Each structure stands twice: as C-alpha cells, then as structure tokens.
Amino acid sequence: MRDTARPVAELLLAWYDRAARDLPWRVPPADSKAGIRPDPYRVWLSEVMLQQTTVPAVIGYFHRFTERWPDIHALAAERDAEVMAAWAGLGYYARARNLLKCARVVVAEHGGHFPDTRAGLQALPGIGPYTAAAIAAIAFGRAENVVDGNVERVVARLFAQQKPLPGVKPELVRLAATLTPEARAGDFAQAMMDLGATICTPKSPFCTTCPLHDACLGRAEGMAARLPMRAPKTARPVRRGIAYVARRSDGAMLLERRPSRGLLGGMLGWPGSDWGDAPLAAPPLVADWHVCPGEVRHTFTHFHLRLEVRVAEVPVGTIASTGAFLGPDAFAPGDLPTLMRKVHEHALASFQVV
Numbered sequence: 001m002r003d004t005a006r007p008v009a010e011l012l013l014a015w016y017d018r019a020a021r022d023l024p025w026r027v028p029p030a031d032s033k034a035g036i037r038p039d040p041y042r043v044w045l046s047e048v049m050l051q052q053t054t055v056p057a058v059i060g061y062f063h064r065f066t067e068r069w070p071d072i073h074a075l076a077a078e079r080d081a082e083v084m085a086a087w088a089g090l091g092y093y094a095r096a097r098n099l100l101k102c103a104r105v106v107v108a109e110h111g112g113h114f115p116d117t118r119a120g121l122q123a124l125p126g127i128g129p130y131t132a133a134a135i136a137a138i139a140f141g142r143a144e145n146v147v148d149g150n151v152e153r154v155v156a157r158l159f160a161q162q163k164p165l166p167g168v169k170p171e172l173v174r175l176a177a178t179l180t181p182e183a184r185a186g187d188f189a190q191a192m193m194d195l196g197a198t199i200c201t202p203k204s205p206f207c208t209t210c211p212l213h214d215a216c217l218g219r220a221e222g223m224a225a226r227l228p229m230r231a232p233k234t235a236r237p238v239r240r241g242i243a244y245v246a247r248r249s250d251g252a253m254l255l256e257r258r259p260s261r262g263l264l265g266g267m268l269g270w271p272g273s274d275w276g277d278a279p280l281a282a283p284p285l286v287a288d289w290h291v292c293p294g295e296v297r298h299t300f301t302h303f304h305l306r307l308e309v310r311v312a313e314v315p316v317g318t319i320a321s322t323g324a325f326l327g328p329d330a331f332a333p334g335d336l337p338t339l340m341r342k343v344h345e346h347a348l349a350s351f352q353v354v
Helices: 005-019 029-033 040-050 055-068 072-076 080-087 094-110 118-122 129-140 149-158 169-177 185-198 338-351
Strands: 238-248 253-257 296-299 304-314 324-326
Touching (some): 005 029, 005 185, 040 094, 040 129, 055 080, 149 185, 304 338
Parallel strands (some): 238 304
Antiparallel strands (some): 296 304
8 A cells, every 4th residue: 555644644734734723622733733732621522512513513512511611620510400401402412411421430530630541531431432532632642543424534535445334434444544643643633624524525525625635546536526435325214202291371381301311311301202103192291282283303313203292281280290390490492402492392383372
C-alpha cells in the first residue's frame, strides 16, 4: 500500500489550521499547536451530545449545559430529573442517563478527573470505543484512531473502498489508522470530522476545494460521490400505541415518569399502552375520554410509531392509577421529549372542542 499517512496528515492539518470550525468545545488550532488542551469535561460532554445528533442541534444544548453545570462536580451533584429535562429534545435518552452515571463515577472514583487513556475512558459508563478514542485524542493528545460517520466517508473515498457499509466498517477503521499521525492527533481527528462535515459531504462533495484532492483515489476514479456504498436498507416496521392526556380543571395534567430502561427511559410522558401491532391499555383514570382526530407520528431508529391520542377533562381531586397531576409550575412542555411534546400539541387542539 502506498505511504499516504504523512502527506495526508500534513495536507489535512495545514487545511485545518486555516479552516477549522469555531465550536464552543474546541481549542483553536493555533492554541492547540502551542500546547493548550481543551477541558476534558467539555470534550466529553460534546462527544456524548454529538452521538447521532448534528453539530447545529447540539450547540445550544451545550451552551445551556455548561452555563448551568460548568464542571463535572456540578453535573454529578444534580438531580436526575433536572438533567433529563434539560436533555429533552436531543433524543437517544440513554445518553443522558449514562451522562449522569459517568459524571458520578468520575467524581467518586477519579477525584473529578477523567482518565487520560482510551482504555481508562472506555471503562466509564456510556463511553464506547469511538468516544473514548475521541476524548483521548482531543483532550489528551493521544495518537488514537478516531472514526465516526464523517471519517468513514472520507476514508472510503480516499481509498476508493467499494465494499458496502456496514460490513466494511472494520476495514475503514484499519485504513483510517494508517493515516493517524503521532503528533497533533487531536487536531487531525477534528480535521477529519470537519472535512467530512463541510467538504467531503454525503451528497455532491466539493472535490475541487478539498485539501486531499490529489490523494483521493475515489475522486481520481470518478466515484467519490457514490462512496461509501451501502447495503440495501430494510423497511422500518410500524408500531401503534395509545396515549392518554388528562387535564384537571385547575390546569394540572397527568404525567408519569417512564421506566429507566428502554426508549425515552427516565423521561416524563403521558400514560398509555405498549407500542406494538394491537395496542391495548386501560385508561389511567375513569373519565369521559375522547379520541382526538388524526394521529401522532414519530420515527425511532428501528420503527415508525403511530399514536392515537385520547383526552379527558377531570375535576380536582380525581385519583389516577398511575403518574401524578403536575401543574404549570411543576413542568413545562419543553421539558418533554419530542414525541411527548407532539402528543401534548395534538391534545391541546382537541381540548378546545371537548
């Protein structure tokens, strides 16, 4: 195999020095070259937030989290419900639960300091191989191989790798390792991410302005835009469910906290059925329930969900078999996960005509 490691790293780092994105968790390349390291807490928080979420969606959450919990001690001391509410809307809520677990382990077992090796980081709750490598490289300068979706795309094109994802992932990881330099590994990892996000984009890559233009076999062979190949996707199944939205005459609404495990675990939501082919669920209280016209639609990673929403107005003093009535001072719709916000909005329209 041709010796691409040195020229690719040099070309990419020179480009990164000129074109690095200005992100709130980053140290600019000039400071990085001067030996200034980013705060591992901020790197970790950003990497957890960025899992399966875009940079634009994360930036606002990152600012709010770091203003409210500026260090890992503050985050570890917070109540679970407060953190889960602040996370609402980012999705993949197991990340938020693991965020708290990890913060508490780092404080209790490591004195508030993150381990500085990939192995030490990966031993923490919620930190997998990619996240451990990213934190080790970016926060501690370790020469780790950091491969996310952007990097997979860059590497597939650079080496004209035509085998389809996901089966080709191990080979892309191996090829990426041949490029990772010993020096400035954190900057290199972020440069690869930036290249994939801004130039080597999924559709219509900007090959003419790419710093790796001359090194890219995919471009030379006229196939860059088609790479990486992907195996045919299987159709997502459709599951159905029922959500019950009860509003008391004083404005309080009936909510329950979902089990800690599973989808939307630990989040506030509306009582309802399991999600399946033929949902059945007894209402959480006796009332004159009305079925809202239409349905709420939401898509998870592995299935589409269709929810029937039923609403009821009830008097103060009504007893429910599950959950609790929360007034406007105890919860805000914005604290709910996206699916539950959709149910709330759907129910509000029907309350006007019940």
